[in-house]
Amino acid sequence: MNAAHPTPDSSAQGDVNSRLLFFKNLQAVTNKIHATSNIDEIMLELSQDICNLFNADRLTIYTVSEDRSSIVSKVKTGLNSFKDLKLPITEQSVAGYVAMTQKMANIRDVYDDVELKAYSPKMNFLQEVDKRTGYRTKQMLVAPISDGEGALLGVVQIINNRDDVPFAAVAEEGVQGLAQTLAIAFTQRQKAVPGVRSKYDGLVSDAVISAAELDLAQRSARRKGLDLEEVLVKEFQVKPAAIGQALAKYFGDPYEPYRSERVKPIDLLRNLKRDYLESQQWVPVEETREGVVVVATDPERVRNSRVVNNIFPKSKVVYRVTTNREFLQVLDHFFGALADVASVGDLLSDLGDGDDEAGDVVGDDVSAAAENELVKLVNKIIIEAYQQGASDIHIEPRPGKEKTLIRFRKDGSLVPYIEIPASYRNALIARLKIMCDLDISEKRKPQDGKIKFKKYGPLDIELRVATIPTAGGMEDVVMRILAAGEPIPLDSLGLTPHNHETLKSIISKPYGLFFVCGPTGSGKTTTLHSILGHINTPDTKIWTAEDPVEITQKGLRQVQINKKAGLDFATVMRSFLRADPDVIMVGEMRDAETTGIGIEASLTGHLVFATLHTNSAPESVIRLLDMGMDPFNFADALLGILAQRLAKRLCKECKEAYQPSPEDMKRLLTEYCEELTNTDSWKKDPKGSYEAVYRDWNSRYAKDGQFTLYRPKGCLACNDTGYKGRVGLHELMAGTDGVKKLIQEHARVAELVACALNDGMRTLKMDGIDKVLQGITDMKQVHAVCIK
Numbered sequence: 001m002n003a004a005h006p007t008p009d010s011s012a013q014g015d016v017n018s019r020l021l022f023f024k025n026l027q028a029v030t031n032k033i034h035a036t037s038n039i040d041e042i043m044l045e046l047s048q049d050i051c052n053l054f055n056a057d058r059l060t061i062y063t064v065s066e067d068r069s070s071i072v073s074k075v076k077t078g079l080n081s082f083k084d085l086k087l088p089i090t091e092q093s094v095a096g097y098v099a100m101t102q103k104m105a106n107i108r109d110v111y112d113d114v115e116l117k118a119y120s121p122k123m124n125f126l127q128e129v130d131k132r133t134g135y136r137t138k139q140m141l142v143a144p145i146s147d148g149e150g151a152l153l154g155v156v157q158i159i160n161n162r163d164d165v166p167f168a169a170v171a172e173e174g175v176q177g178l179a180q181t182l183a184i185a186f187t188q189r190q191k192a193v194p195g196v197r198s199k200y201d202g203l204v205s206d207a208v209i210s211a212a213e214l215d216l217a218q219r220s221a222r223r224k225g226l227d228l229e230e231v232l233v234k235e236f237q238v239k240p241a242a243i244g245q246a247l248a249k250y251f252g253d254p255y256e257p258y259r260s261e262r263v264k265p266i267d268l269l270r271n272l273k274r275d276y277l278e279s280q281q282w283v284p285v286e287e288t289r290e291g292v293v294v295v296a297t298d299p300e301r302v303r304n305s306r307v308v309n310n311i312f313p314k315s316k317v318v319y320r321v322t323t324n325r326e327f328l329q330v331l332d333h334f335f336g337a338l339a340d341v342a343s344v345g346d347l348l349s350d351l352g353d354g355d356d357e358a359g360d361v362v363g364d365d366v367s368a369a370a371e372n373e374l375v376k377l378v379n380k381i382i383i384e385a386y387q388q389g390a391s392d393i394h395i396e397p398r399p400g401k402e403k404t405l406i407r408f409r410k411d412g413s414l415v416p417y418i419e420i421p422a423s424y425r426n427a428l429i430a431r432l433k434i435m436c437d438l439d440i441s442e443k444r445k446p447q448d449g450k451i452k453f454k455k456y457g458p459l460d461i462e463l464r465v466a467t468i469p470t471a472g473g474m475e476d477v478v479m480r481i482l483a484a485g486e487p488i489p490l491d492s493l494g495l496t497p498h499n500h501e502t503l504k505s506i507i508s509k510p511y512g513l514f515f516v517c518g519p520t521g522s523g524k525t526t527t528l529h530s531i532l533g534h535i536n537t538p539d540t541k542i543w544t545a546e547d548p549v550e551i552t553q554k555g556l557r558q559v560q561i562n563k564k565a566g567l568d569f570a571t572v573m574r575s576f577l578r579a580d581p582d583v584i585m586v587g588e589m590r591d592a593e594t595t596g597i598g599i600e601a602s603l604t605g606h607l608v609f610a611t612l613h614t615n616s617a618p619e620s621v622i623r624l625l626d627m628g629m630d631p632f633n634f635a636d637a638l639l640g641i642l643a644q645r646l647a648k649r650l651c652k653e654c655k656e657a658y659q660p661s662p663e664d665m666k667r668l669l670t671e672y673c674e675e676l677t678n679t680d681s682w683k684k685d686p687k688g689s690y691e692a693v694y695r696d697w698n699s700r701y702a703k704d705g706q707f708t709l710y711r712p713k714g715c716l717a718c719n720d721t722g723y724k725g726r727v728g729l730h731e732l733m734a735g736t737d738g739v740k741k742l743i744q745e746h747a748r749v750a751e752l753v754a755c756a757l758n759d760g761m762r763t764l765k766m767d768g769i770d771k772v773l774q775g776i777t778d779m780k781q782v783h784a785v786c787i788k
Contacts, residue, residue: 202246256320291316
C-alpha cells in the first residue's frame, strides 16, 4: 500500500482514522482536478494520484461519444500499445453495462463468469487486451459519471487492488465522490462560456491575472505538489477575496469570506467533528431566515451528495463557496487549532442540549460545575483567550432561555467568541467562582477574586475575576488575563527620540517622583516595568507594591497587595521606608495617604514611581493638588509625568500607501498646530511657527517634498480589519523650573500645558500625528484615543 496515499481495504472498513484520511486525500485529488484545464490534462497529470488514492494499478476514464452510442477512453494508464478504446453502451462489457444502467459495479474477479453474469447475462470481459499486453486484470471498480439531471457523461474504471483484495465499501463511496467531481469538471468544460476552463478562470475575466499567469500558476502548483490557491496567493499576490469571487462565478453560489467576529453556531456544530468536516470540505456557519448557511469549497459536490440535507432534515440549506485557506480558518475559529485539547464545539456537544430552564438552586449549580465536560469547557475558553492574545474575557448571561454570550477583548475591541446554552449559565458562573474561591451563594453583591490557572490547566497565568449582579437576577463575569512575562525594553516602547532621551534623563536622577497616567488598559504597568528594567542593576534595591503583580523581574522585591489581610498600598509604603530602598514603585496612588507617603519618600532620597488614572500629564498635577498635597513639597519632588494611550497599529502586511492631497496635509498640519496656539513662539509669530512645523515634517517624513501616508486594507494576517497590534502614544511633561513654579502657584491646566509645550512637551494628539506621518497608525485611531 502506498504510504503517502493510504487507502481502505477489507481490513480497514471499521478504521475511522483510515476512512477520514482517505477522504482527505480524495479532497486533495478533487482540488487538483479543478485546477486542470481539460480532460486530457486530468488523465495525464493525475492518473497516478488517483491510482495511489485507491491503491490501484490502473485507471481508465471514458467520455460519451458525440452520438451517445459509445464511450471512449480518455486515459491509457498501462495500455501503452493502444491509443484509444471505444466501447458500445451495451451490457456486453463491464464499462458498457455501467454506462447503460448507470449503476456502480465492484467486481472481485473479471475472469469469474458467474460473478459477471450476476450483473447481466450478456456481460463478458474482453480478455484480448490482457493477452496482448501480458497483464492480468482481476479486481475492477467501475462507476458512472452523470450530471445532476441524470445525463450520462462518462465512466470511471479503477483496475486491480495492489493488495490483491476486493475494493472495500469505503472505496465504493470514494469512487462515487470521484465520479461527482469528474461530472462537475466535464460539465464546466462543456458549458458554452468562452474561455471557461477551470474554476479560477474568473480571475482572468476580472483582469486580476492574465491567462498566461493562471497557466503558469497551474503548472507551478502541479510541479510543486501545492494547492493552486496557495500558489496564487503567495507567488502571484492574488487576494483570497478575488479567488472567492472567481469560485462564485464558477459554482453559481455566493462567496462567503472568513469573518473573525462570527459567533460559533454551537447548535449546528453539535455532533459534528472537525476531522469529518475537514475531510468533506463543508461546515455550517449560521442559521438565518433563509435556512442553514453551509460554507463549502465545492458546494456543487456537497449539494449533490445530499449529506447536509440528511443531517439537517428539517431545515432549508443555503450554500456558500469559500477558498481552501478561508475554509480552514473557519474550522480553526470554530474548533481551535490545538490537537491535544477537545474543541469548544465537542465540549458543548458533550454537555447535552440543555433545554431545561436555568434554575437558581445552588446545589444544582455546584453539581453541574463539577461536571467533567463543563470543567474542560471553562479551561478551553481561558486557553483560547490566551492563545488569541485577548486581554479580557466577558461572560454575559441573558434572562430566560436566551444563550449566554462570551466575548474576548482583542487589541482594545470586543469580539464575539461563543454562546453557551442558557441552562448552563449558573453552572458556568459557579465553576468560575469555585476556581477563584468566591462565595457561590452570593449573587446580589459584586465579588472580586483571582484564578491561578496553573492549578487547572497547562498555562502558567493568572486571571483577575470580577462578578457583577445584572438585571433579571443574572451575574456577569469579567476576567482580566495577567500573563506573566518579561518587561519590554525601554527602546521598544515606541517613544519618539525626543521623549526617549527626556525619559532616560529623568529616570537617571537619584531621587524624586515620577508618574505614569492613563485609563485602565493603557499600558501604564508595562511602561513602569520597562523603566524599572532599565535602572535595575545589582547595586540598586527596588521595592514594588502591586495589585496584582503582572510582570516579574529578577532583582525586584515585589509585594502583592492583600486588602483582606490589611495589606494595602499605604501600609506597604510605610514598610518600604524601613527596608532601605533605593527605588520604590507603587501600583496606584489612589488616596491622599499613599500619595503623601510617596512625596515624603521622594524628598528623603528615594526614587518613587507610581501610576494615576488621569487623562493627561498636566491634569494629573491638578488631581494631586486636589487630594490635598502641599504644592511646594509636590513641586520639589516632581521629576515628570508621562501620559499614554494605546492606538491600533496598521497591519504591516497589508497597509496601503497613498499620497495625501495638499488639502489633507493642511488639515493634518492645522490639527497639529492647534495644540501650540498658547505657546510663546506661536503668539509672537503664528505664521512662522506654522511654517516651521511644516519644514520640520518635510525634513523628517517627506521624500522629494512628497509625503506618504498609509490606510488600512485588510488581509488574512489581521482578519481583514486592517489593524494588528497596538502602538503607544505618549505625552511626557518634565518637571522643569517653569512647571514647578506654576504648581506652587496653583496655576490652571491651560497655563501648565502652555509652559510644558514651551519646554518641549508634545501632547498625545501631536505624538499620534507624528506616528501617522511615520505610517504606524492613522488619524481615525488617533481620534479614537485622544479626547481633544
